Amino acid sequence: RKEVEQDPGPFNVPEGATVAFNCTYSNSASQSFFWYRQDCRKEPKLLMSVYSSGNEDGRFTAQLNRASQYISLLIRDSKLSDSATYLCVAVYGQNFVFGPGTRLSVLP
Amino acid sequence: DAGVIQSPRHEVTEMGQEVTLRCKPISGHDYLFWYRQTMMRGLELLIYFNNNVPIDDSGMPEDRFSAKMPNASFSTLKIQPSEPRDSAVYFCASSLGGTGNSPLHFGNGTRLTVT
Numbered sequence: 001r002k003e004v005e006q007d008p009g010p011f012n013v014p015e016g017a018t019v020a021f022n023c024t025y026s027n028s029a030s031q032s033f034f035w036y037r038q039d040c041r042k043e044p045k046l047l048m049s050v051y052s053s054g055n056e057d058g059r060f061t062a063q064l065n066r067a068s069q070y071i072s073l074l075i076r077d078s079k080l081s082d083s084a085t086y087l088c089v090a091v092y093g094q095n096f097v098f099g100p101g102t103r104l105s106v107l108p
Numbered sequence: 109d110a111g112v113i114q115s116p117r118h119e120v121t122e123m124g125q126e127v128t129l130r131c132k133p134i135s136g137h138d139y140l141f142w143y144r145q146t147m148m149r150g151l152e153l154l155i156y157f158n159n160n161v162p163i164d165d166s167g168m169p170e171d172r173f174s175a176k177m178p179n180a181s182f183s184t185l186k187i188q189p190s191e192p193r194d195s196a197v198y199f200c201a202s203s204l205g206g207t208g209n210s211p212l213h214f215g216n217g218t219r220l221t222v223t
Contacts, residue, residue, distance in 0.1 A: 032209045043199055043214035044151070087151070089212075094139060094205055095164065096212055098151040 003027055004090050004099035012105045017078050021102045023071045023088035030090040030097075033064055035073050038085045038101065047073075047086070078106045110134070112215035114200050120221045126188040129218045131200030132181055139205040141212060142175055142185050146196045157183065158205060190222045 006023045013019050025033075033050035048055065050062040050071050061074040071088050085101040113132040121127055133140045141156040155165040160177045168175070172191070177183040187194055197219050201212040 034211050043217050044212075045214070046211045049209070049211065091209075094156060094158070094203075095153065096141070097153075098143075100150040 002100070003097045004088060006086075006088060006099040006102045008100055008102060010103040010105055012107055013078055014107050015078060015080060017106075018074065018076045019078055019104065020075075021073045021086055021088075021104075023073075023099050023102075025069050025071070025088075025090035025097070027090060027092050027097070028066075028069060030092045032091040033062075033071050034089040034091070034096075035060075035062055035071075036087040036089060036098070038087055040084075044087055044098075075104075078104075080106050080108060082106050112200055112202050112213055114198075114215035114218055116218055117216060118219045118221075120223065121190055122223055123191055124189045125222075126186065127190045127194075127220060127222075129185040129198050129200075129220070131183045131185070131215060133183070133200070133202030134213055135181070137202035137204050137213070138180075139203045140177060140183050141201045141203075142183070143199040143201065143214075144196045145199060145217075151199070154185070187220075190220075192222045195220055195222050 004025045035047040036044040037047045038044040050064045054063045059076045063072045083106045085103045087101045088099045115130045142154040145151045154167045155175045157177045175185045197217045199217045201214045204210045
């Protein structure tokens with residue numbers, strides 16, 4: 001079983017739609033979590049940290065459920081520019097473990 | 109601010125040749141990571157350093173791979189001899205460590221093709 005799992009997608013959604021991604025992690029000692037965005041043939045870039053109480057950054061909302069060991073990302077009012085692969089990360093110590101990513105395509 | 113800088117951006121080499129990838133972390137960051145990304149395996153951690161000292165190299169595939177960090181502003185990943193299965197994108201990342209709450213900042217990557 002992989003340490004961090006995600007639905008690979010692709011998720012194809014129309015502009016303006018709300019889309020949610022889930023991610024599960026197996027190491028219960030993981031202490032911090034992030035969402036990264038990766039465009040085709042580019043490096044991963046930090047989208048947002050994930051806090052225990054949940055956090056929001058504009059159209060993006062991240063949630064953490066430690067009891068069930070999953071992280072979620074909600075994107076509201078999706079834009080064409082949101083098309084990318086979204087990677088969740090669970091951190092244990094300094095070991096950043098990346099999920100395989102979920103591909104999102106926002107269609108006009 | 110300068111981000112993580114990697115070179116070269118692309119490397120095409122023949123099987124058996126030595127390949128050296130280079131990385132300059134963000135100034136002041138005390139952790140440096142080398143990752144490899146392929147379609148099949150995603151992003152895999154190869155090795156990471158703290159204050160120039162290798163901490164965990166359990167992800168290094170085999171003895172053909174070696175990494176060094178001679179000072180706080182430079183690291184290399186060397187593959188000798190290279191094989192076609194080493195073809196991948198190699199990313200270097202750095203962070204201001206401590207609690208693991210500081211995110212990774214990635215370089216642009218080196219796209220390696222071994223023929």
